[in-house]
Amino acid sequence: MDLAMSIANISMSMAQNNTLQDIGTAVLAKSLDTVESAGDAMVKMMEQSVNPGVGANIDVRV
Numbered sequence: 001m002d003l004a005m006s007i008a009n010i011s012m013s014m015a016q017n018n019t020l021q022d023i024g025t026a027v028l029a030k031s032l033d034t035v036e037s038a039g040d041a042m043v044k045m046m047e048q049s050v051n052p053g054v055g056a057n058i059d060v061r062v
Helices: 002-047
Strands: none
């Protein structure tokens, strides 16, 4: 009976780990969608800039 309990515990633990992994993947996917959306909005905002040439060139001296 000890072996059956051990197998049941392992099975429950694996199911919990799978659930946590699925949740983590879903959260990561949502985060990626949010970052992509923010990036698209920033590009759109930059395209509508009053001074579109500003920042096109950078002078660097070493």
